[in-house]
Amino acid sequence: MTDSKSTESAATGTRRIAIDPITRIEGHGKITLMLDSDNHIQEARLHIVEFRGFEKFIQGRPYWEVPFFVQRLCGICPVSHQLAAAKAVDQLAGIEQLTPTATKLRRLLHFGQILQSHALHFFHLSSPDFLFGFGSDPMRRNIAGVLEKYPDIAMQGIKMRKYGQQIIEAITGKRIHGTGTLPGGMNRQLSQTWRDALLADIEDILEWSENALRLNEQIHTEHPEQADFAMFHSNYLSLVDNTGALEFYHGGLRACDSGGTPIFDHQDYCDYRQILREEVRAWSYMKFPYLQQLGNERGWYRVGPLARVNNCDAITTPLAEAARRRFKAFGGEGPVHNTLAYHWARMIEVLHCAESIQRLLHENEITGTDLTAEKGDRRQQGIGVIEAPRGTLFHDYTVNDEGIITKANLIVSTTSNNQAMNESIRSVANRYLDGREITEALLNHLEVAVRAYDPCLSCATHALGKMPLQVELLDATGTLVHRLVKQGGGGN
Amino acid sequence: MTYESNKAIDANSITIDGETVPFDAGQTIMDAALAAKIHIPHLCHYPGLTPAGNCRLCMVEMNGESVAACVTQAQSGQQVSSNTPELNAARLAITQMLFVEGNHICPSCEKSGNCRLQAMGYYLGMLEEHFHQFNPRREIDASHSTVLLDRDRCILCDLCVRASRDIDKKNVFAIAGRGIHARLVVNTASGKLGDSNIEENDLAAKICPVGAILIRERSFDSPVGERIYDRRSISDTALTEHVPEKEVDRG
16 A cells, blocks of 8 residues: 655755555665756666675674575575575585485475565566556555455465465475575475475466466567567576576576577586676665676676576476477567566466476485585685576675685675666656656556566665665756655565 | 482472472572472573572572572572562563673574573563663684684573583683673683683583584584474473483593
């Protein structure tokens, strides 16, 4: 629900509109639009004005504690942070290879995590935009409205998220912020009871995943007018497995240009510092990563479902692979650049998760008891990279001789989409705002563009506090003309 | 004299919260309570080690006087009040002070679920820390190959000092300084644990009620749901704790 209030300044002629509360994004941000004297958009920026500093305050902590420290970055994707850190910790403990059971448990955990995160994003946060329209009544444009008007869709989404969380609970003991990973393995086996319970529901999850995918295909094929919404060409970065197939847990880095041509491929992620750089800009706490090879002007890229489905050569499960082929056909066999196609790609991944979960639950080793590998010689640096729901996630830790963290670098998925989200805002602002007065419907158009990326601003900036989403309209002299503020509890 | 040697039945008795509790000669109020399966909250007491009276959680009202149950001899006719709203409120405040004096980050602490301070917080219904955080800057000692000392979490209970001195016979730890400046130190020339002769099987390495002394790289090996206080309250587990006989024999 959204309330708005408007205040005007007689002295400056400015007007401030506040909308309370913020809805349907994970974290808090601010958008500013710069206008020239003819009220045309000169610059559009997404500011992340939050700061948390996890990289700093894990310094001085013992390395084996890190997966559980950094998972507190987020309440939506803690499993992603735990797993990325756990992979780094495996390296720090000198472990080359996990046991088959531990590897499968981590993969199952990760599929459960992506399933629940994607379901949350599409059904709870984004589906109201598509089911009711971007500029529809904000009183109804939320999950409660979906439950009322489309109860089947809403309940399927809620149950899909619940299922993913149950997988997390089965493996980590809790749906949010459990444990699970150990240096070189996992801390408990999957019980037969949990396995049976999860298998009992997987057919429903598969069916509902297909329904959600179908809905997203319809959005794109039946509403071509949305094709150019926040549309622009970009590079894409993701992990792929050694055959080039879609991979979430472990693989090599692949970057493709906007035509789909590889910039690099099967790159060892431990060498990420040679291929990625991060630029700091004064107006945002979120850094701007770019591909070193292309430089900071041309080297920005997108990550996440759209990047992964664009980049991969195949998907290893049949239903998702068939869906990927339809997606590729939609894009003329090249990359799909539509920002709203993030949702479509996300649902292809949901289907892949459901199929993979079913496959893993049927494997005997999934309930095995050989959970940990022997430790080797400790190393000074550990780098863990996975595909989190929102994109490629890098955790890099350096330790001293006593095993204490001396340096940490996290490149969180949403950070990689920083430039792209700014591009999206610029595109939408140019098309929908240029020369017009800000309205709630316009604000939501900007949000729809940002929301497509499923940004987790708290993760990306390690934020402290609750900053509202704001849109500020400045004239050519920098004077505030309009300001819209959405306050509130936020989504994290 | 060990705890186990005091088994002879004595006709003497006291009352605790109105219940008649027998005691043996030489027993403290805490000894008598534990023998009768009555829980008086405590953190620094551990049967089998000499009582120290450090944490003050076991303060009870005895014939109108406030005393620490772990160091007060039971005497016939004592009327003891323990489980009262006033005393439990005081215990809650003490527990809150223990939390704010250190850096107790439960969400990322590997002792979580097995921590007696955390369990005491739950037992006493602690919902927040109430007092301002001290946010002390304390030194972590990771110099030992198998034992880690994280002073951020130390509550100065002195259990490791007593265990190392009286059971392990190594005298590895001591409390130095007074009042707010009190701190756990290592009795080596360098002050480093790595230069001590502590071993991971020593009682001193295992008895820490919080996450201050840890066996390295065992992080989170107890799954959620299978940790000590996932299944039982500290008011239950505290009734059966005792230094294992083999440790006593070793001492």
